[in-house]
Amino acid sequence: MLTAGLVCAIGLLPWLSHTDPALTVLRARSAERAPTPGTLHAIRDRLGLDEGPWTLLVRWLDGLLHGDAGRSWVSDTEVLPAVIQSLGASLLLMAGAVLVAVPTAGAVCARTLGLGSRRRLGGRRPGGSGSAVLASLPEFLVATVLASVVGVQLGWLPALGWYGPQWMVLPALALGLPAGAVLGRMLDDLLPAAFAEPWASAAAARGTPPASIARQALRRCVPGLLPNLGLFVVGLTGGSVAVEQIFDIPGLGRLNLRAALAQDIPVLQTGTLVLLALAALTAGLTRCGMRWLIGPALRDGALHSLHRPAPPAPRAVPLLYGLLLTAVITLGLSRAPLTLDTAARLQAPSASHPFGTDALGRDVLARVAHGALTTLGTALAVSAAALLTGVLLGLLPRLSGPLVDTVNAVPPVLVALLVTGVAGSGPSTPALAAAAVAWAPLAAHTSALLRQERATLHLTATRALGAGPWYLLRHELLPAVLPPVVRHALLRLPGVALSLAALGFLGLGAQPPSPEWGRLLAENQPYVERAPWAVLAPATALALLGALAVTAAGGVRLPRGRRAKPTAGIRPAVHEPAQQPLLADSP
Template sequence: MRPLTARTAGTVAALWRVGLAGLLLCGIALLPWLSRTDPALTVLRARTLERDPDPEALAAIRRELGLDAGPFPLLAQWFGGLLRGDAGSSWISGGEVLPEVVQAAGASLLLVAGALAVAACVAGAVSARTLWRGATRRGPRPQRGGTAAVLAAVPEFLTASVLAVVVGVTWGWLPALGWYGPQWMVLPALSLGLPAGAFLGRMLDDALPGAFAEPWARTAAAHGVPGRRVARHAVRRCVPGVLPNAGLFVVGLTGGSVAVEQIFDIPGLGRLTLQAAVAQDLPVLQTGALALVALAAAAGVLARLAGRLLLGPALEAGALQSLRPAPRADRRWPVLPLLCGAALLVTTAAGLLRDPLAVDTSVRLEAPSRAHPLGTDALGRDLLARVAHGGLDTLLLAVTLSAVALVVGVALGLFPRFSAGLVETVNAVPAVLAGLLVTGVLGRGQHTAVIAVAVVAWAPLAAHTTALLTQERAATHLTASAALGAGRGHLLRRHVLPAVLPPVVRHALLRVPSVALALAALSFLGLGTQPPAPEWGLLIAEGHPYAERAPWAVLVPTAALVLLGVLSVGLSTLTPGRRHRSGPTGLGGPGTGALPGHPGLSAGPPAGKPDTRVGEPV
């Protein structure tokens, strides 16, 4: 069989992506039919508050909603209504869905715009030192970690909780609840923008030394071009490599905004969709989920267009080479992550000896003491015990999910023609949005969080596998082995898998804390583990109403998640480099163009090679 031409392969990939997007839309449209929670019962209780539903009334509601007609009429009815500008009526309030969603989307877009402004400022601050060193010819080099690494490791809902408790409640500097003007926008925008800006700033900071080391920069310096001008062009050279990941971060902001809007009581699209998922108001959930997916897709398209505009003719001519940051000269163990890991280990060991479910109402919301070193919650339960048992359960579940994601990611990543569009589609669906959709079908519970995270966790590993596979296929020793008669099975066992598996396994291990944080985020939103389980995200949600009276009820589980996040950043800085004779396939190695500290995130294709990557891991 002759290989596909570039144009044919592009057409097949485009059709595959369109088909996957259509399947996603159909899944959203069929939520009432897929739901196992009986939508008719939800509507009946919202209308009459009957405890014992009448079967005849339920049958009448099913006929009214068209649930008995089957999936295809339901699909045609929903899409036909959207074409007419009618998204149906809410099952809870009875009002029209579309105007409510449009109004909520306006608040969310304003919040995301503020978050992007904060992220741009933070990214500039993180990379300012390296940019200054390059402009003054002092030898730019990326930073090893610091505050930016810590901020990048903390999810949005944790940042929002800390800012709301400390800045809004304890200090009273800014309002922590509501959406009434610019003053109320500061803390939510900081909550979303600080982690995103820190991560993007680290990416830009890692890429700048490679730009300053390119021939054009050395030539300009030799001819006396001012350093500021060279620095300005270096930023323009690096920004297109960051933009695809900036687009993915906007996708992440759509998921993170759900938690931030819930914490700060913002009437945005995320909060509206969350409330609809919890109340099983499926028409609102359908339209809200569609709006979130459309926002994520638009962000990706705008990021690609902006990258093309910045690169200009160099992209079309294929003259652009990849940025190859210099490898880190040191492999020292970072002190702060090790201390965080030790503190987390000691806390878990001490708390496992206590009962996390023992209730003592006489010590409700008691401050830390000798009897309760980390204080108690609203029911008098020991927070040390609950944090320890919750951490153990969360980490075990995260390890299991990461192992499953590793197997699925490698299996799909080895077939890039099949998985390319699938990876891009899944990358456009944050874990929180997946949790909302799963909740609409199966209801709330630990299974919701597990399924939602499992649906999206494999995509970064598949993209990383495909990138390494593409690199390995271009290796000279593989071509020579094939020319000598080696079969596909031999090449796969002896060459491809030994080069691909070690870095992808390390990538999966580094993503274990991220999986744990995703599970905690879903539990915090009330979509995952339910009370009285001592899950970290659930502990933060339970203590949030008492933040002013007992701030330790929020700060203790928040601190545990922060320690876990900082530990993951420390592990990422220890990523090994070259491990295989075929070339540098290690995470963060200079030969892959991967950004140090960010496994699988590549600044571009290898020099002289076309960009055949299928997607960027989150």
């Protein structure tokens, strides 16, 4: 049902955008050709546009059933071979990114694994600000730095094209490093509770090697992350548009982007349908993986809760990041962000321009400071809405599961185009488009944690004593699920800020001379070799925002407090740990 609705919405895209589809196709084919009435009529007649969107949709579906996805409106070539070829390139790139992301996630939580397996974790707050900074770096910035430094200046690896394994290294690093940092932070958040379970204590007492205990702890925590890992896989396949553009990779993401901008409906429909099929396959594999890793514990209610009251987070580190970010914004607000000085183009940082100037001679510090007001305000509002939506839908996994799979498979640019077609272009369009997709990872995370928490021993005992659903949700489930999901939402805050400005860069939101941080990155990207400071300044601001959000969220938890008296004489559940190992093959 959702897939059919999305395909129909794509078929209506030219008519929703209130533009002449023939004119859009003509501009995509030849921008110099004059749009005369005769030319536009010939295009409409050839493509059958006068027959209306529903006739075109039925014709496309009928051809798809016979293995024919039609012909491109722009290039007049067969659609299916082009989509399959682009899918192959994207799958290879995705595989390379996963190979980078997995060891990156392992490096982020390596210290926690070492300390926990030796019973020395104590009250340590896992994770550091270094991984938070890496997770907040935009993919296209990492790609630009790798291409210009490693590929061009050092010449170690090729930086342009797609001709063999060597050409895959740099784009895989650009995609895998930030994704691995996010997954590592989420895994690091669950490991201390896994090491505190009774099976780990019993294994350590029997002299089990620490490496074996660490492997079992990983197996205990990975099921809660598998849904988000599946989202990363699909997102890396269809959402790596910027990286594919920078490295000139003929992937499915870039193909869908070009088709969406040119309103090449047959290509866009087929590409999106392939992504939806990949999302459904990935979702099925992740569910099977969860059952295989945990075994019968989910069915029998034999799990232990991974929720533990977090120790107080250190205040010095987030305070330092907050002071640095506040100082940058305060110093720049007194400067003019729009004043042009062509004689001072691309000047290096100096006393008069602490962050240097951009290609038009504007003060970069002023633009970063003034852009913070809009960027941070909108990003916080979108993140809050995404958190609320993700938690509410995550509490209803049967409803949210298909929605998450569908939303994650749709390229963000396509969502923005659909929102623009329905709501019109304006300052709220990027926020609506970002909020439409930002909730999906949080809903998947909530559903995964909720499923494991419902299978815990203490919840089974509390339910047996007569506790109702509302009591269990308020006093047991939400205190266990909300803290890691809130930390996850804060970890994604810089990415939300960047996606808002990226949509503006594509003409779907804020326009020049708006000083949004992501727009500053996009505007100054062509000058990264001549004036790296113009890119490093907004990138550093985003990194500070990410580090501040993650370190400040380190102690996020819901206090258990005094529990309401349950009806019918129910007593609060006592968390009695079982002594048997959790997993079937635990040590």
